[in-house]
Amino acid sequence: MIIDCHGHYTTEPKDLHRFRKDQTEAVKNKTPLPPRAGLKMSDDEIRSSIEGAQLKLQRERGTDLTIFSPRASGMGHHIGDFAVSQEWTEVCNDLVHRVCNLFPKNFIGVCQLPQTQGESPTSSIKELERCVKELGMVGCNLNPDPSGGYFNAPPLTDKWWYPFYEKMIELDVPAMIHVSGCCNPAQHTTGSYYLNADTMAVMQLILSDVFKDFPKLKLIIPHGGGAVPYHWGRFRGIALDNKRPELAEIMGNNIFFDTCVYHQPGIDLLTKVVPVDNILFASEMVGAVKGIDPNTGNNFDDTKRYVDGSALSAADKQKIFEGNAYKVYPRLKAQIEKQAHHGHSHA
């Protein structure tokens, strides 16, 4: 079984975009918000949006299951107040749940959170609980920068986040640290902003005691860990200069990087320097890079090819493709079984 731990629903039905646009306009103009009951997204529409894209690519590339969450750039935590974020988040999570119901063997859900600039993360606990307990989701995407590009939230190691971490541990779910669309013209959403948030997050964690406070906290840093593997010596050196342990020890059973790195030399570097137990297979398709690499004839984001092509042993590749995922997402195995045997049902 090959598990892709990083997929977003980026081929959503058109009416979802209409609804969000109406919602955003209403926020801007201080007019009434669009009614959620007005949303028109049929099962057929959802089915065909998946069959022609993520499901087709799973089959073509030989992957089996995608851990699936709402479009990351669409979370838009900088838009509107908590009530707006809450409603939008429920709509997006419910939609991902419908995808998992329609394709129970191919998709397991992960939720977005109703974060809002300046709002305490405790406000996101209720939706996390709903998604895990009622929708069978196995993790969440936690945004370290709800401002959308100005990095002005407290570091992930600040006690600001602690009540949310407590709930994650109680529910036994990890978080992928993932920002949303960038409204700062200096940063490009998928080009620089995503990677910068990843690098920022790892550096915050390196110098902190957050995993002493929460030994069971599990955080996934997407996009191959941002800049960290390439600058492994720099981060190791800074850690050691600061009397911290080796990075491999700091990562331990707490920090995991995915394989969303879109060329062979990048994956070779990642798998060379980062402990294999801390790497999760992922492609982020259909996502940041949709094109075909003219040098290889394959999609840039067909990361399975790069992992296959790496120098790792078969046993190590199995960890990356499947084994590590069960460790990082403790609820995953049971949810796979539940969806496989009974179709998808409420947890």
Next chain:
Amino acid sequence: MIIDCHGHYTTEPKDLHRFRKDQTEAVKNKTPLPPRAGLKMSDDEIRSSIEGAQLKLQRERGTDLTIFSPRASGMGHHIGDFAVSQEWTEVCNDLVHRVCNLFPKNFIGVCQLPQTQGESPTSSIKELERCVKELGMVGCNLNPDPSGGYFNAPPLTDKWWYPFYEKMIELDVPAMIHVSGCCNPAQHTTGSYYLNADTMAVMQLILSDVFKDFPKLKLIIPHGGGAVPYHWGRFRGIALDNKRPELAEIMGNNIFFDTCVYHQPGIDLLTKVVPVDNILFASEMVGAVKGIDPNTGNNFDDTKRYVDGSALSAADKQKIFEGNAYKVYPRLKAQIEKQAHHGHSHA
């Protein structure tokens, strides 16, 4: 000749720190600024600060010349108004000039700029001109984020920067894109902030026409190009998706990455994916990482070992160590000769 294109004067005389502290306090308290005439930094003090550090390391590591600028994290463009930034900048540049006078064969100057949050870059033209024409400096460090960590300045591709670029081209000097100390608690100055600024800058340049407008503009992206080489496929893919050319073509004779990457696999990746003509040798010593790698027994920032250890041909290594530097810093060769034959003199 081995030229290290990225060194900062990080072992400055104590009284420089006293002066800056007084200046910063005065800004905060709105009291009179400390008199510049009160600065006490003797030639002997400067000499010993260099002999025991950068010069010693040049000799130990077998490098010959450092392109030398004021401490990057000390530029502090978010502190005070333009007048404060101007005075501090002049003090720092004059000090680097004294180092170059005392060790004319070992150091060639590059200047910091009196940038200030919200202030047009045209205000930095006068100091650039003074440093190049009067102090014999061959380049400048341009800060893409004078806010010190919030990335709220216009992108480097915005016309906001164009008058400054015009002056750079008139004077025939490149800029290293380098932020200063971070006052944003979410980002760590040398761990995440520096790299994030590098990645942000490259992404801005990839999608822009700034090099059509300024075919002779030369920008050095330090710290190995941030996250870009590791995510070369991602950036290539985004460029191609946006109907831009291949990254190698975009970099052309305009964008250069240095070798401040502190482990062998990182340098191997850099030299594998980035055209050799676009790589400049650099160590950033004495800088971000001062320790010794327990795995190798060598300093993390002894990057010459990694370039030596790479699979590149001798001819390619020579380009990185020396040849490319003359192309990127057109005034370098003449300045080296001037300083070697006559001691350092005013240009």
